[in-house]
Amino acid sequence: MTLFIHFLAAVVGTVAFALIFDVPPRFYLLCGLIGGVGFFLVELLMDLGLSQTEATFLATMLVTLSSRVCAVWRRCPATVFLISGIIPLVPGAGVYWTAYYLVMGDTSEALTRGFAAIRVAVAIVLGIVLMLEIPNRLFIRKKSA
Amino acid sequence: MRYSMDEVLETAVEAGHILLESGAEIFRVEETMERISRYFGVDKSHKEFFVLANGLFATGTTERGHFAKVKQSRVQGARLSKVVAINQLSREIERGKYTLPQVRQELERIKNLPEPPKYLSILAAGMGSAGFCCMFGGDAADCAVSFLAGLILYAFVVFVSAPRMSNISGNLLGGAIVTVVCLLCQRLGFGHDLSHMIIGGIIPLVPGVAFTNGIRDIADGDYISGAVRLLDALLVFLCIAVGVGVVFTVYRHISGGVIL
Numbered sequence: 001m002t003l004f005i006h007f008l009a010a011v012v013g014t015v016a017f018a019l020i021f022d023v024p025p026r027f028y029l030l031c032g033l034i035g036g037v038g039f040f041l042v043e044l045l046m047d048l049g050l051s052q053t054e055a056t057f058l059a060t061m062l063v064t065l066s067s068r069v070c071a072v073w074r075r076c077p078a079t080v081f082l083i084s085g086i087i088p089l090v091p092g093a094g095v096y097w098t099a100y101y102l103v104m105g106d107t108s109e110a111l112t113r114g115f116a117a118i119r120v121a122v123a124i125v126l127g128i129v130l131m132l133e134i135p136n137r138l139f140i141r142k143k144s145a
Numbered sequence: 146m147r148y149s150m151d152e153v154l155e156t157a158v159e160a161g162h163i164l165l166e167s168g169a170e171i172f173r174v175e176e177t178m179e180r181i182s183r184y185f186g187v188d189k190s191h192k193e194f195f196v197l198a199n200g201l202f203a204t205g206t207t208e209r210g211h212f213a214k215v216k217q218s219r220v221q222g223a224r225l226s227k228v229v230a231i232n233q234l235s236r237e238i239e240r241g242k243y244t245l246p247q248v249r250q251e252l253e254r255i256k257n258l259p260e261p262p263k264y265l266s267i268l269a270a271g272m273g274s275a276g277f278c279c280m281f282g283g284d285a286a287d288c289a290v291s292f293l294a295g296l297i298l299y300a301f302v303v304f305v306s307a308p309r310m311s312n313i314s315g316n317l318l319g320g321a322i323v324t325v326v327c328l329l330c331q332r333l334g335f336g337h338d339l340s341h342m343i344i345g346g347i348i349p350l351v352p353g354v355a356f357t358n359g360i361r362d363i364a365d366g367d368y369i370s371g372a373v374r375l376l377d378a379l380l381v382f383l384c385i386a387v388g389v390g391v392v393f394t395v396y397r398h399i400s401g402g403v404i405l
Contacts, residue, residue: 009280
């Protein structure tokens with residue numbers, strides 16, 4: 001149930017970002033769904049015992065893949081979906097906790113949180129880069145089939 | 146129908162410039178410029194484009210001698226609707242639907258596409274903050290405070306920091322404003338978990354476009370532009386953290402106690 005509420009919140013959050021980035025309104029719903037599903041997958045995988053880094057890596061791959069599929073389907077740049085859909089995965093909370101523990105004088109905890117945020121960011125990078133390697137024609141054939 | 150090569154290159158540069166300022170990847174900018182000039186009859190041997198994150202260079206050999214153009218660009222914020230529109234335009238050019246003057250006209254229209262109204266962006270930032278607060282485990286009251294913090298933050302971004310402040314001080318102050326609003330609300334008895342409220346509140350500042358495009362540029366081998374964009378993203382993250390941290394420090398001195 002919590003997972004579902006968080007999924008809805010992620011959809012709302014992603015659509016809000018889509019608006020801020022001036023995505024054309026006809027793509028709002030798809031952006032929201034991609035962002036929501038990505039965040040849902042992270043939480044699900046973490047419940048199943050994966051680390052945040054691993055979960056984010058897999059979710060990023062899903063987000064990038066679905067962005068590319070939607071881009072072919074709706075005939076628009078994948079960037080539109082990718083930029084919005086990645087936002088829920090970005091370690092914004094990690095940045096906050098790093099600042100928080102630094103101020104509280106707990107340097108070791110701050111370091112832990114800071115490195116965790118960097119690991120998540122690297123996971124996102126790897127996930128995006130890997131999925132961008134799939135050649136474009138595979139997507140186009142998928143569509144005509 | 147043949148067009149003057151100067152005019153073709155001019156149009157390609159204009160399209161590239163709009164794309165670059167709206168938050169497109171370097172690869173897309175280069176490809177679009179390439180497509181437009183190829184379709185209207187300027188082939189590879191007659192021109193060279195060089196695109197960086199903050200400017201583009203175009204040179205060519207034309208009937209009238211030499212063509213050269215440098216355009217600076219400042220990314221003010223993503224305008225993905227323009228990227229979508231130019232992408233559409235460049236597909237249709239290749240299908241032969243446009244003459245060069247029509248392309249110029251269409252580019253002029255795309256360049257002046259209206260921004261989403263300011264109040265809507267501010268409202269969206271509030272919704273986004275509330276949504277992210279909930280995702281990270283905040284309850285309804287926390288989300289309400291995040292919503293308020295997001296609204297105030299984005300009003301500040303739209304009216305003060307975006308038009309007249311540097312990236313550094315804008316994000317620093319942004320992070321500080323969110324923290325102040327959330328601290329005040331908590332002291333007045335609204336909201337329970339300060340951390341969730343602040344995390345939700347600072348989310349609208351997250352540099353999503355710079356981060357994602359930076360990764361894509363590096364993946365495409367555009368290292369300079371990718372590095373510049375990732376540096377930009379990192380700087381924004383750091384500034385937000387410092388903004389939050391400074392307010393916490395001051396608050397600790399005033400209240401003399403622990404936060405939370």
